[in-house]
Amino acid sequence: MQVSRLLVQIVNFNLSIYRFLKIIEDIPRIWKRAYLYICVWYAINFAVSSFFEWKFVNPSSYIVWSGLFMFEALCIFIILIFLWSHWLSRFNASVQIGGHVAGLFLFFFINGTLNYYFTDYMDGLVYFDHWKEHMLELMSWDALRFYDQYIITAGVYYVIRYFQGLQRQEQEKSNLAIKNREMQISLLKSQINPHFLFNTLNSISTLVHTSKEQARKVITQLSDVFRYALDSHSGEMVKLSQEIQFIETYIQIQQVRFGERLRFVKDVDPACLTIEIPPMILQPLVENSVKYGIAPKEEGGTIALTVRRSGDVIFFEVKDDGLGTKAKKVMDGSSSGVGMVNTDQRLKSYFGPESGLRVRASEQGYAVSFYIQAKDVPLSNPILQPQPEQDRKTA
Numbered sequence: 001m002q003v004s005r006l007l008v009q010i011v012n013f014n015l016s017i018y019r020f021l022k023i024i025e026d027i028p029r030i031w032k033r034a035y036l037y038i039c040v041w042y043a044i045n046f047a048v049s050s051f052f053e054w055k056f057v058n059p060s061s062y063i064v065w066s067g068l069f070m071f072e073a074l075c076i077f078i079i080l081i082f083l084w085s086h087w088l089s090r091f092n093a094s095v096q097i098g099g100h101v102a103g104l105f106l107f108f109f110i111n112g113t114l115n116y117y118f119t120d121y122m123d124g125l126v127y128f129d130h131w132k133e134h135m136l137e138l139m140s141w142d143a144l145r146f147y148d149q150y151i152i153t154a155g156v157y158y159v160i161r162y163f164q165g166l167q168r169q170e171q172e173k174s175n176l177a178i179k180n181r182e183m184q185i186s187l188l189k190s191q192i193n194p195h196f197l198f199n200t201l202n203s204i205s206t207l208v209h210t211s212k213e214q215a216r217k218v219i220t221q222l223s224d225v226f227r228y229a230l231d232s233h234s235g236e237m238v239k240l241s242q243e244i245q246f247i248e249t250y251i252q253i254q255q256v257r258f259g260e261r262l263r264f265v266k267d268v269d270p271a272c273l274t275i276e277i278p279p280m281i282l283q284p285l286v287e288n289s290v291k292y293g294i295a296p297k298e299e300g301g302t303i304a305l306t307v308r309r310s311g312d313v314i315f316f317e318v319k320d321d322g323l324g325t326k327a328k329k330v331m332d333g334s335s336s337g338v339g340m341v342n343t344d345q346r347l348k349s350y351f352g353p354e355s356g357l358r359v360r361a362s363e364q365g366y367a368v369s370f371y372i373q374a375k376d377v378p379l380s381n382p383i384l385q386p387q388p389e390q391d392r393k394t395a
Contacts, residue, residue, distance in 0.1 A: 038078055081103070115138070200256075239273065241274070261301075262294055302320065
């Protein structure tokens with residue numbers, strides 16, 4: 001029975017050692033190195049000061065031992081200061097300052113008491129008045145060596161946290177760039193959807209038998225659409241004139257399928273043609289109008305693109321007179337349902353949260369709009385405010 005208990009105790013002890021070593025292993029290397037460097041620095045300080053005090057002031061052996069014990073206590077306090085600073089870091093600056101002031105006085109009180117024990121107490125000065133007199137003496141110049149131990153350790157903690165924050169920001173930027181690239185790929189897949197390609201190829205197949213010249217023209221237009229889509233994958237901004245040219249090509253291909261049922265008009269301020277916008281930012285809006293507004297409507301309809309400028313604020317709107325709220329299915333951006341979401345996220349990413357999509361629905365059709373504003377230019381311009389009919393922001 002005793003043997004089994006002994007074995008259980010040995011196993012529990014080994015498990016405790018394993019857990020402790022696991023905790024040590026999980027500590028980031030930078031913190032272990034910082035702790036080691038601080039301990040080595042103070043080991044040198046304690047060794048030098050203890051040697052000179054033993055050699056020239058008091059040749060008693062306890063001077064060396066007291067220096068060793070104070071150094072061991074400091075190594076423990078360094079860990080506690082790191083933990084205290086880490087706990088305080090979750091609060092605001094005023095709470096952290098107050099916490100460190102309290103920690104500084106507590107550190108001085110405990111270290112001063114230990115210093116009293118290893119010096120005066122060992123000499124027989126064991127009464128409270130002796131401790132009080134020793135602590136008052138430490139409140140002079142000698143107190144600085146206790147204060148700087150705390151301040152240096154806390155300072156090292158915040159310096160490491162600062163550089164870790166910089167590294168974290170760089171990592172977040174890198175991750176954001178990767179996610180943006182993935183979004184661009186997803187955007188490309190969602191916007192040039194298979195149904196559009198399939199219907200266009202069917203139209204070309206029909207035109208081959210009726211008008212080869214028209215078929216060649218559609219093939220050229222289709223290649224232009226795909227070339228523009230592939231170029232947009234680079235993430236570079238394009239001029240509005242290029243985007244509108246792409247939209248017109250896209251509409252012309254769709255008109256091959258819908259004929260006179262699909263009409264397109266544009267009202268674009270010439271002063272806006274040279275502004276730069278993300279590529280393929282208007283295509284999902286036009287595609288929605290075609291797919292859910294015009295295509296289901298027997299007599300077809302008109303898609304209107306409006307771009308107006310007022311100062312540094314530019315207003316974009318894609319509007320149709322299709323089925324609107326009478327449609328069986330609401331606008332979703334593409335067959336995969338991510339085109340509008342991607343467009344909204346891209347606009348917010350490039351121009352801020354106020355530039356997200358706004359969708360207005362009525363029985364007369366759908367209207368999707370957004371704003372691009374320069375810095376410090378409010379969106380409260382009455383000229384550019386949308387009409388208040390079922391206005392909602394796209395999530």
